[in-house]
Amino acid sequence: MMRDQQAKELLKKYKDGTLTEDEMALLESWYLSQGRSGDNTLDSDELEKQLDVVWAALPVNRPAVQGKTRPLLVWIAAAACIVIASTLAVNVFYKKPVAPQVPDTAMAVDALPGESRAKLTLxxxxxxxxxxxxxxxxxxxGQFAVIKTKQGELVYQFEKQGAAENMGYNxxxxxxxxxYQVKLPDGTRVWLNAASSIRFPTVFQAKERVVEIVGEAYFEVVKVSKKDKKxxxxxxxxxxxxxxxxxRFNVNSYADESTIKTTLLEGSIKLEAKGNDRGVLLKPGQQAEFAEGSEKTSTGVFDIKNVDTEHVIAWKEGYFRFDNIGLPELMRQLSRWYDMEVVYEGKSKEYEFVGQIERNTRLSKVLQILELGDVHFRIENKKIIVTD
Incomplete structure (x- = not known):
């Protein structure tokens, strides 16, 4: 834990304008994880005044500036606002009352972030x-031209009149x-996350439009009517x-995750499970979790909860956003985005992570951020090795 005396010293240095960037990162993180918890012995009035100053300086409360920036845990313009807590009482701060340094992640190579890449199979x-x-x-x-736009999106554009040809799948x-992003033949837009796929017909049937996905996809579905029927x-x-x-909704169905998570942002959706005749309706802001072999509950086989939808679709907007997720789930996200294997040496501690990092950040910088919380890594070839 960060000691009260160290907190006082950092608050004083902040007031004097002598904080280093690393110390500023610690102070801001301390504010987010401990400052408002009441678990401290600092003078409450003075603490409140100082915390208000720190809060006003946090990245989420100030506009972006040109040139060199100083927000919490920022490298090469990658906004990072990470708080790491541990159920083992391990905090993001160093235990020695000395000015901390950003750890240097041990690595032989680095990994670049993902980019717009995909394969189309006709x-x-x-x-x-x-x-x-x-x-x-x-x-x-068939009747559609397959076009790649200047923005890098794949679009199916109606081109030929006449009778619909036999259905084929892309x-x-x-x-x-x-x-990758794609605009389907009916006008629906789909964003595919890393290690994902979508299979769809080149001509949708009049009674229904059916697609199949693996991995994670975000949908903006257009309304279509045929002969006055939706x-x-x-x-x-x-x-x-x-x-x-x-x-608008998001489906996360990666094989290495324990459940399929479906999150509704707008409108309404109905969920059904194979072999179960009881469906469930979602409202905006709700997420349904479905696990193979789930026992029936009051909502069938789905576990329904309210979620922050911005966290769910942050990947589409170019961010990792963590909302009290454990280290294994976080590492699976990094594994998919940086095309790396994750290996654990020994039993890892039960960390939870809260915060945000831009997805265009190099892997080494992401790991440096995480190492501020007493979790350690090294990179060897195509492996991220968790050493704690």
């Missing part, structure tokens, strides 16, 4: 590496360290089926 079996293809028309799929697959949009993810008309 109904014919032909494959196109989208990140290598030029802009413009890439293929013709698949877009992102690798680890990749993500055409539902359905997403298959494992043994879960999502049915919507027009809405």
């Amino acid at each position: 109904a014919s079996g032909q494959s196109i590496m989208l990140h290598e293809a030029g802009n413009g028309k890439l293929a013709q799929e 698949t877009i697959t992102t690798p680890k360290a990749g993500q 055409v539902p949009f359905k997403v298959k993810a494992g043994n879960q089926l999502v049915e919507v008309l027009g809405t």
Whole structure:
């Protein structure tokens, strides 16, 4: 834990304007994790005044500035506002009452963040590496031209009149360290996270629109009607089926996660599980968790809770956002985004993480941020080794 005397010294240095960037990071982190908890013996009036000053200086409460910045845990313009707590009473602060230094993560190599990369597999079996293809028309799929825009999005654009041809399926697959956007033939937009895929028909049926996903995808579904009847949009993810008309939602169905998480941002969606005849309706701001072999509850096999939707779709906006998640879940996210294997040496401590880091940050910098909380790593080839 950070000692009261050390906190007083840092507060005084802050007031005098003599804090180093590392000390500022510790002070701001201390404010977020301990300062408001009441678990301290500092003079309450003076503490409150100093904390208000620190709070006003936090990155979330001040506009971006040009040039060199000094917000909490910032490297190369990567906004990071991380608080690390531990159920083992391990805090983000060093125990020795000396000016701390940012740890130097032991590594032989570094890893760049992911980027817009994906493979398109056409109904014919032909494959196109989208990140290598030029802009413009890439293929013709029935009545639709497959176009890569200047913004790097894949668009299915209606081009030919006449009777619909036989249905064929296209698949877009992102690798680890990749993500991609696509506008489907019906106008629905889909964002694919790393190590994910979507399979969809080149011609949607009149009665329903059905796609299949693996991994994580965010949807903005357009409303479609045929002969005055609304055409539902359905997403298959494992043994879960999502049915919507027009809405915004996120589905996380990675195989290495224990549950499928479906989060609704706008509109309404119906969830069903294979082999279970009881569905559930979600409201905006709710998340449903579905696990294979789940026992029935009052809502069937789904566990429903309210969540901060901004945290859920932060990946789409270019951020990692952690909301009291454990170290294993956090490391799985890093593994997918940086295309790295994670190895644990010994039993890891039960950390929880809260905060935000930009996804365009190099892996070494992310690990340096995390190491402020007494968790340690080293990088060897394509492995992140957790040494605690």
